[in-house]
Amino acid sequence: MILAIAVGLLGLLALSIPVGIVLFLLAFGVDQFFSFFPLIRGLGNLVWSTSNNATLIAIPFFVLVGEVLVRSGVATRTYAALDRWVSWLPGGLVHANVATATMFSATSGSSVATAATVATVAMPQAEKLGYDPRLFSGAIAAGGTLGIMIPPSINLIVYGFLTQTSIPQLFLAGLVPGIALALGFMAITAMICIFRPSLGGNRRSFPLPEMLRALLQLVPIMLLFTIIIGTIYQGWATPTEAAAVGVAGAILIAALFGGVSVGMFAESILGTVKITSMIMLVVIGASFLNFTLASAGLGSELQALLDGMGLSPMGLIFVVVLIYIVLGFFIETLSLMVVTIPIIVPLVVAQGFDPIWFGILMIVLIEMALITPPVGLNLYVVQGARKSGNMGEVMVGAIPYVIAMLIMVALLIAFPSIALYLPSVLSGS
């Protein structure tokens, strides 16, 4: 059954059938060939119970937060403000690229929109100030991936939903590795620019009053992030409620600091509905596939396969990491996550690994998929926003950041407490 599913999955995906539909088709196949009971009778109920869910409504709320902030021009202003603060570092504006992408994808779910925005604003500066286009665009693509790790993260919500893991705990677990990765990106940028100053463009410093004025632009975003995360851990609000607070906060910030208009709201709403339905079709498909696989006895078959291979638990993790790196060349974030969760997570958890820790490990691997060619969504987004040059430049520029991610993967495996320390300390409250 495992082989049939793997072949079916890759075959149907290669036919470029929508990923959500592929999951349903696979589930129909499992039902037809591997199950004693007609599981399709449960389809209607499963579609209802998956989408009738107060936790998942956090998804459209967080997407809306990002849409409003990006479309109202707040992201652009933040970029300018961060420029004042980080441009004295070796690598200058490149740090602003990473930092803006990090901050926005942190407050929202929409890292692609963030990457697109930063790329549009930043690219003209890069030429003017003499930056290396490869490093410069690679940093935007890489920074944009951090949003799926730093809470609130839509991918972590989906992971928590499909694996029955606590979403607040996942958010806590993602915080340290997410920030560490952002700092790692900046460190690697600085190192590259110290050894090869020609890549880094002109370093600039700004007078203190200007820096302080810029700080004012950053306060609302920081505040919004603190409120969203704070209300969850103070026990005042569930992730869904915190997301609703985020929506109100984003609209307020947009009204005070950005440009609010009816057209901008309409576009934000349309963007939200589009992204939400895309995610939900995949999530509902994955739920149904999960259900059919469990009913058809996938668990015992996987266990038998594993025993047959004689892998140690560490060996298993090693194989899983390899699988993600290879699949990541071809399949994108959410799809990659959702198609692998039903098979890989039960396997890993059965070997005694913590599902929260594995969720974070998986997220780093999936972030990598966003910037590894030939299929790396963020590479395309950044290239799309550039007016010149070719795709190859962005790919080369992303390599240092892929290395940073690989180091993070190794660290997470060697020291699981990087992810698990915060949840273990704070979960008592």
Next chain:
Amino acid sequence: MEDRLLGTLRRLNRGVALLTGVVLMACALFVLADIVLRQMGSSFGGTDEISGYVMAIATSWGMAFTLLELGHVRIDLLRGRAGNLGRALFDLFAMLALTGTVTLIAYKCWPVVERSLANSSRANTPLETPLALVQIPWFAGWIWFALIAWLTFIAAALLVFKGRFEDAEAAIGCFGEDQGASS
């Protein structure tokens, strides 16, 4: 004819999506109001339940809009290497797979509504919501998705038969204007 059909479908679904988004925003406001009330020692009660219903209904009604905006993610690996006709055939095949699957889903959703109607089921919650009341709009959303999918498939097939590959790709191709995938 197929151009007018596609245009109408897009306009209709843009309207539906706007309405869906407004309902989602209203729901966010409702949740927000409840948090504030709770800090003052009171509550509407049942925000979780209502958010769930809103999510189910918003999800099903947004699907068709996402379809027309080319928002449902596909893996563009072999397809991207094919020529004009090859790409059109990939797209038509994918569209047919989607349309068939969605039709089956919609069909299988009916028994859920039927049972709630027959038993006059109510949610096992303090609100005791009559389930049919929220399941009928949810079910209607899936029917809408299936209907729009069929019409889009037919329009796109006509475009392909007439050799208008570029227009067909704009209707059922792989990427929309902004590739607004998640995360």
